[in-house]
Amino acid sequence: MPARDPLSLPVLALLFGGVLAAALFVDAYRLTIVIEIAILVIFVLSLDFLVGYAGLVSFGHAGFMGVGAYALAYLAHFQGWPSGVAILAGVACGALSGIAIGALVTRVSGVFFIMVTLAVSMMFWAWASKARKFGADDGLGGLKRMDLKPLGLDLNDDRTFAVVCVVLAVLAYLLFRWLVRSPFGQTLKAIKQNENRARALGCPVQRYKVAAFAIAGAVAAFAGALHLQNTKFVHPEVAHWIRSGEGLIVVIVGGAGTLTGPVIGGFLFVLFHRIVESFTTHWQIWMGLLFVAIVLAAPDGIFGRLLSLVRRKAPKGPGDA
Amino acid sequence: MLEVAGLRKSFGSLLVTDDVSLSLAAGAREAVIGPNGAGKTTLFNLLSGELRPDAGTIRLAGRDVTRLPPDRRVTAGLARSFQRNNLFLGMTVAESLATAVALRRGESRVFWRPFAGARALHERAARLAESVGLAERLQTDVRHLSYGSQRQLEIALALAAEPRLLLLDEPTAGMSPEETKTMQRLIAGLPRDLTLLLIEHDMDVVFEMAERITVLDYGRVLVQGTPDEIRRSAVVKQIYLGEAG
Numbered sequence: 001m002p003a004r005d006p007l008s009l010p011v012l013a014l015l016f017g018g019v020l021a022a023a024l025f026v027d028a029y030r031l032t033i034v035i036e037i038a039i040l041v042i043f044v045l046s047l048d049f050l051v052g053y054a055g056l057v058s059f060g061h062a063g064f065m066g067v068g069a070y071a072l073a074y075l076a077h078f079q080g081w082p083s084g085v086a087i088l089a090g091v092a093c094g095a096l097s098g099i100a101i102g103a104l105v106t107r108v109s110g111v112f113f114i115m116v117t118l119a120v121s122m123m124f125w126a127w128a129s130k131a132r133k134f135g136a137d138d139g140l141g142g143l144k145r146m147d148l149k150p151l152g153l154d155l156n157d158d159r160t161f162a163v164v165c166v167v168l169a170v171l172a173y174l175l176f177r178w179l180v181r182s183p184f185g186q187t188l189k190a191i192k193q194n195e196n197r198a199r200a201l202g203c204p205v206q207r208y209k210v211a212a213f214a215i216a217g218a219v220a221a222f223a224g225a226l227h228l229q230n231t232k233f234v235h236p237e238v239a240h241w242i243r244s245g246e247g248l249i250v251v252i253v254g255g256a257g258t259l260t261g262p263v264i265g266g267f268l269f270v271l272f273h274r275i276v277e278s279f280t281t282h283w284q285i286w287m288g289l290l291f292v293a294i295v296l297a298a299p300d301g302i303f304g305r306l307l308s309l310v311r312r313k314a315p316k317g318p319g320d321a
Numbered sequence: 322m323l324e325v326a327g328l329r330k331s332f333g334s335l336l337v338t339d340d341v342s343l344s345l346a347a348g349a350r351e352a353v354i355g356p357n358g359a360g361k362t363t364l365f366n367l368l369s370g371e372l373r374p375d376a377g378t379i380r381l382a383g384r385d386v387t388r389l390p391p392d393r394r395v396t397a398g399l400a401r402s403f404q405r406n407n408l409f410l411g412m413t414v415a416e417s418l419a420t421a422v423a424l425r426r427g428e429s430r431v432f433w434r435p436f437a438g439a440r441a442l443h444e445r446a447a448r449l450a451e452s453v454g455l456a457e458r459l460q461t462d463v464r465h466l467s468y469g470s471q472r473q474l475e476i477a478l479a480l481a482a483e484p485r486l487l488l489l490d491e492p493t494a495g496m497s498p499e500e501t502k503t504m505q506r507l508i509a510g511l512p513r514d515l516t517l518l519l520i521e522h523d524m525d526v527v528f529e530m531a532e533r534i535t536v537l538d539y540g541r542v543l544v545q546g547t548p549d550e551i552r553r554s555a556v557v558k559q560i561y562l563g564e565a566g
Contacts, residue, residue, distance in 0.1 A: 183423045183439060184432035190420045193409045200369065200407070201421045202395030202482055203429065 007306055008260040015267050016170050023162035031158045033274055038165035039226050041266040042172045044250045045259060046219035051248070052257030053180050054212035055192030056106070059114045060121025061220055061247050063101075064094045066128060066239025068221025073134060073143055073234040083146040087225045094221020095214045102213025106206050118241055128236035139235030143228060155229070165226060169263075172219060176259050179215070188212055249287075253294050255301025264303055322347045322486050322516040323368075328377035330367055330540075337363045338374070339540040345486070345516055347382075352519040352527045354551075355537035356560075361520045362404060364537070365488050368518075369401045370394045382485060400484035404491045404520070406471045408463050414474060415459040418446035421481035446481075453477040453507055469500035476507065486516045493523050505529065528552070 023034045043065060050056045071090035075081040081089070105116045129137040145155040148164075155161045179185050190198045191205050199205050228234050237243070246269070254265025272290065276283040298305035323345040330338040337360045345351055353361050366372040368379060370391035379387045386394050409417045419442040423429040428442065436442075450456050453473040458466060466474065472492060479487055492508060493501040505526055511517065521527045527534065527548070534551045536543040544554050551557055 179432055181435045181437065182432040183420075183428050183434070183436045183442070184430055186416070186420050186436040187424065187429040189411070190409055190417075193411045194407065196371075197403075197407045197409065197478070198424070199391045200371075200395065200401060200403075201424045201478065202392050203424050204390075204392045208429075 005258075005260075005307065007303070007310055008258075011260055011303070011306075012173070012263060015263055016166065016173075019169075019267070020163065020166045023159065023166050028158060031162050033270060034162045035158070035165050035230050037267055037270045038162070038169040039223055039230060040250065040270055041169040041263050042226065043220055043223040044247050044254070044262040044266050045169075045172050045176050046216040046223065047247045048251045048254075048256055048259065048262040049176050049179070049219075050212055050216045051251055052255075052261075053185060053192065054188045054209060055195075056209060056212065057114055057248070058105075058117040058216075058244070059241065059248065060101075060117035060119070060244050061216070062241065062243035063117075063121030063124045063239050064097065064217040064220035065224030065227060065243065066121075066124050066236070067097050067217070068094050068224030069228040069234050069238050070128060070134065071221070072225040072228055073140060077140070077143055078133070083144060083229070084148075087146065087222070087229075090225045091218050091222045094224075095218035097221075098214040098217025099210055101217070102210035103206075106209040106213070118244070121239060121244060122241055125236050125239045125241070128239060134234060137236055139233055139237075141233045143232045143234060145229050145232065161230070165230070168226065172222075173259060173263060175219070180259065184208075184211075249291055251301075253291060253301055255303035255305075255307075258301070258303050258307070261301045261303035265301070268302075322349065322382055323518070324378075324380040325368070326378050326380075328364070328367060328379065329375045330363060330372060331375060337540045338367060341377070341537070341540070341542055343518075343535060345518060347485070347516055348514050349533065350517040350519070350531055351533045351535065352521055352531035353535045353537060354521065354524075354527055355543070359537040360540040361537055362490060363540075365401060365490050365520060368488060369399060395482050395484070398485035399488070400479040400482035400486075401488035402475045402479045402490055402492060404494055406468075406475055408471060408474060408478070410464040411462075413460050413462055414450055414455055414466070415443060415446050417463055417474065418449050418477060418481055419443050421478050422446055422449070425482050449477045449481055452480065454503065469496055469503070472496060472500070472504065473507065476504075480511075484515070486518065487511070489517065489519045489521075491520050491522060493521065493526055501526065 019034055019037055022030065047061045050058050068090040071093040072086045075086035075089055076083045101120055105113055108116055128134060134140045148155055153160050153164065155164065187203060187208055191203065191208055195205055224238055227238055250265035250269045251262050255261025272287065273283060276286045294302065300308065323343065325341060325343040328338055328341040341364060353364060355361055363372065367374050370389060374387065378385060381397050381399055384397060386397055389397065422442045422445045447459060450459050453476050455470060455473055455477065458470060463474065476492060493504050496504060501523060508530060519530060531548060533545065534548055535545045536551065536557050538560055543560065544551060544557055
């Protein structure tokens, strides 16, 4: 309920506004940080939709990024499709693989669910690592960015590209906000809170889970395509489980089940990574320690913690007796 | 309304439902009683589809639903409440009921409109809350409700599915005498065309509510009859009401 969350608007305005301002004014190196944040935010928003709203803790979400990136590389590079069309086709592939994988993995639950999602995404990674056509585990370079010159946008200019990415991240946020507030989103929350009861109320639970997978898969594929557009390079690493794991860390640290949390998480993750990386090559150790510290101090994630602090101070509503 | 024939279910070598047959006419109010472990809740789980029977058939309003999953049986007109409160603990009363109404009306698929603005859903939710005495609690978080109120919400959720047959699994379990009275009035006030099947431990409730009673023991139907017949039955006295009776 909006009345219970006075924080999202100022926090998001600050973060998105800050990143957008950065996209406009910072130097070339820092622009890469901005782009990385924007793409990660799109990815983790789609993951949070699965984890935090549908209750599907997927450990293979980067696989969808791989689907989007490789579909784009194949269609644009080898088939000569215009990049824009190829990106949309990549998103469609993400949705379709979301349906197929969702139909498979939602038959199991708990640890098995986590392992199956991991296994399926690593199958994609294994295929990509051996696919000669795409340079196997060397990856494939020389790809092009989308041509938006008719719109007066030159995406080969990193500043323009960064601004477009930030705008797309904001749109992704608005898309998911709209979805989770609809009756459909409410039904997903019901399934997450009590699947058995939802079924006893006539809910075809599995169909809803598959739909959630399709949506999350489509958006993650879009993030993958955007990642490729950024680096102009496709590499199996895009689908690696480490990326799925990082996504989960960002969602959990930021606050699963809130959309603001993953935005905060994505922002902090990239900044932390870049800052620590400049001191030591062992940045993952520090990331791990920070992750443990945050999870201990704020089990609901950073944003969940902030929210409960604010709510405790605010006077309770009349019905909260 | 409900025709159950030769229902059988075993877990390993343990036969928990042994050749159970039941027949409820539309509008009937019946109860299933029996000692702990007699297989009452298993029978409900078979009827609602959470368990698949090994043998036998279940017909709902003439339609064979034996193989249907739980959600399709709800669509076919069967709803249940649970012995242990089985609720959406992260929602308010209004949200849970409106979610249930959306599922009933096929509006749970709607993704293009906000849930909070769905007037019809929330109006129906408010009426449901009122019908079980929770009108004042609409904006309360479900997890902050008293135990008795949670039991009432349990019934309201089942009613949101607009069933023709309602299975109530120990609606007064764990309630104080006062709460039990409230619940009894609530059940008595349900629409007369709603068919009711009730599992209950509180014999006062059973004898007051039910027109017919089925006694289960070790998964078998021991006796079926009117409350008077059950009260007089020597077998029931011996096995269920205790040797002393």
